[in-house]
Amino acid sequence: MSAHISIQNLSAGYTDTAVLHEISLSIEHGEMIGLLGPNGSGKTTLLMSLSGVRKPLLGSIQLNDTNLQQLPPKKRAAQIASVPQYTGETPDIEALSLVLMGRYPYISTLGGYSANDTKIALDCMKETATDSFAYRSVRELSGGEFQRVLIARALAQQTSTLLLDEATSGLDIARTIEIFDLLKQRHHAGKTVIAAIHDINLAALYCTRLIFLKHGRVALDGAVKDVFTDENLTEIYDTPIHTFNHPITNAPQAFVTPGSVAGSR
Amino acid sequence: MTRTVDIARRRKRRCMLFSGIAAFGCAVSAVLAAGFGPLDIPLGQVLQTLAQHLFLTPASAETTNAIVVWEIRFSRIILSLLIGSGLAISGTVFQGILRNPLADPFTIGVSSGAAFGASVAIFFGLSGTIPFLTGIGFVPAAALTGALLALAAVITLGSMGGQLKRDALVLAGVVVATFLAALISLIKSLDEDSVASIVFWIMGSLQGRSWQHVQLILPWYGLGLAILWRFSRELDILSLGEIQAQQLGMNASRVRLWLLVGASMITGASVAVSGVIGFVGLVVPHLVRIVQGGEHRPLLVSSAFIGGLLLLWSDVLARTILPEGAELPVGVVTALLGGPFFCLLLHRSMKRSSQ
Numbered sequence: 189m190s191a192h193i194s195i196q197n198l199s200a201g202y203t204d205t206a207v208l209h210e211i212s213l214s215i216e217h218g219e220m221i222g223l224l225g226p227n228g229s230g231k232t233t234l235l236m237s238l239s240g241v242r243k244p245l246l247g248s249i250q251l252n253d254t255n256l257q258q259l260p261p262k263k264r265a266a267q268i269a270s271v272p273q274y275t276g277e278t279p280d281i282e283a284l285s286l287v288l289m290g291r292y293p294y295i296s297t298l299g300g301y302s303a304n305d306t307k308i309a310l311d312c313m314k315e316t317a318t319d320s321f322a323y324r325s326v327r328e329l330s331g332g333e334f335q336r337v338l339i340a341r342a343l344a345q346q347t348s349t350l351l352l353d354e355a356t357s358g359l360d361i362a363r364t365i366e367i368f369d370l371l372k373q374r375h376h377a378g379k380t381v382i383a384a385i386h387d388i389n390l391a392a393l394y395c396t397r398l399i400f401l402k403h404g405r406v407a408l409d410g411a412v413k414d415v416f417t418d419e420n421l422t423e424i425y426d427t428p429i430h431t432f433n434h435p436i437t438n439a440p441q442a443f444v445t446p447g448s449v450a451g452s453r
Numbered sequence: 454m455t456r457t458v459d460i461a462r463r464r465k466r467r468c469m470l471f472s473g474i475a476a477f478g479c480a481v482s483a484v485l486a487a488g489f490g491p492l493d494i495p496l497g498q499v500l501q502t503l504a505q506h507l508f509l510t511p512a513s514a515e516t517t518n519a520i521v522v523w524e525i526r527f528s529r530i531i532l533s534l535l536i537g538s539g540l541a542i543s544g545t546v547f548q549g550i551l552r553n554p555l556a557d558p559f560t561i562g563v564s565s566g567a568a569f570g571a572s573v574a575i576f577f578g579l580s581g582t583i584p585f586l587t588g589i590g591f592v593p594a595a596a597l598t599g600a601l602l603a604l605a606a607v608i609t610l611g612s613m614g615g616q617l618k619r620d621a622l623v624l625a626g627v628v629v630a631t632f633l634a635a636l637i638s639l640i641k642s643l644d645e646d647s648v649a650s651i652v653f654w655i656m657g658s659l660q661g662r663s664w665q666h667v668q669l670i671l672p673w674y675g676l677g678l679a680i681l682w683r684f685s686r687e688l689d690i691l692s693l694g695e696i697q698a699q700q701l702g703m704n705a706s707r708v709r710l711w712l713l714v715g716a717s718m719i720t721g722a723s724v725a726v727s728g729v730i731g732f733v734g735l736v737v738p739h740l741v742r743i744v745q746g747g748e749h750r751p752l753l754v755s756s757a758f759i760g761g762l763l764l765l766w767s768d769v770l771a772r773t774i775l776p777e778g779a780e781l782p783v784g785v786v787t788a789l790l791g792g793p794f795f796c797l798l799l800h801r802s803m804k805r806s807s808q
Contacts, residue, residue: 261703272696279693280742281747289690293702325746
């Protein structure tokens, strides 16, 4: 059986300057992948390409053996859902309406959202513990609550794959853990999760596989234990990094030393 | 859970109540406003005339008063309701698709196109009516043509990169509007006699408008409204931004194009009949959003009624405030009312964002 998502020689970015260069990756069903790398390494561009928003300059992405670009937008959105970064900019609509938008790929041209759509949306809000403010305006929600509503929307799309672009940036530790626990749950339920994560320790705690991008190329790719090492991290981030194992889960965790970056004093 | 359902029901009720009151206000105002004017007509007679025409009861002899009420005043009232609601609706749509609270129906240059069309017609002295099309003047027809051509130019310019992008759209609108403004200035400088008519036309007025103008505006208004209602659900998604809209499976540029065409049809037809009436399309959506939130379908309904109400009474003010039957352009009245009101809204939102 071939891979769930297969990326072949993908170059993507802006028409005159590519951000990603010749990326080839194969992603299986049910993986939980952390997408890591320094700023500007192309994590967002890769996620945008995977969600079909950005067209490849070269190469292609196959989703279950179909070229992603050949899928109509609604069909694509029924297979891949995205959770955007928290920007603090929210519309003044009620949370349930926002989650219902996740049913957009399934509604017919003239018919609206059905009672079944509403039921699915409410179920997804229950799963993300957001049902208690289903009828409140999302403007009144905190950052963590709003991100959970966005995850509920992505779940309502009932896709096999979930993409997250630093979905927890700007949130405090407790809210972050809350969201990643939720993702872990979905991962155990069989979803493929691909998350761009800024915090490498968080990625090491939750993911099964890590992909490091640097200068738009895949620098490292493998199971957490194999790639999350002192040498690898030091090289990728140009910063001396030491790893130790987490006292409870035994996952590797990274530590930096103040004043150790080359060129700084 | 019952608590949250209660909240939902309460808010839905508030939306219904708000638009219901506004709709009722429109109906009552339409009748009351027919009593205002230089000729003093008692309210009983106004009601009798309206009842005759609306319910087709057998008419008594057509008196001067009855003609004034039906042919002059009520046609103008209906027109002000149509234009006010049309401007408020397309203002709501433009603010949604451009994701800019300061957008209004004229942001992308539709009004400049109309003004240019009207100026050309005035320049060539085409002030009469088109033969075979009873009663429809050359000026509104030229203005409507100008508006639609300007829209086509903006869309062509804005989608040169292959896709219709928001920023490109605004820029193309500015370019087209500036260029057309220059052409209007050129026309004005070539023919000093027509300057007064052009300026007065651009200021926006409903003076002397009649049922023929209602006929001119109605098909465009209806068509535009049907398009907008069809895509109003997408408008909510579009207001989250291009990327999220695409990730939710929407063809964002196609939907944006349809919404643009629908809103511009309504705006173009309104401007063609009445000239450029500012502030209605800018202020009304803001006001309604404060009361009932940003969901677009209820927003469109309530904005339509409030916009109609606002223009209706602005027009009554415009035609009665000066002595001896002289009139102010209604565009001046809405700007005078809207300016300070917009300052209040701005102050309110500033205070809220600094909290």
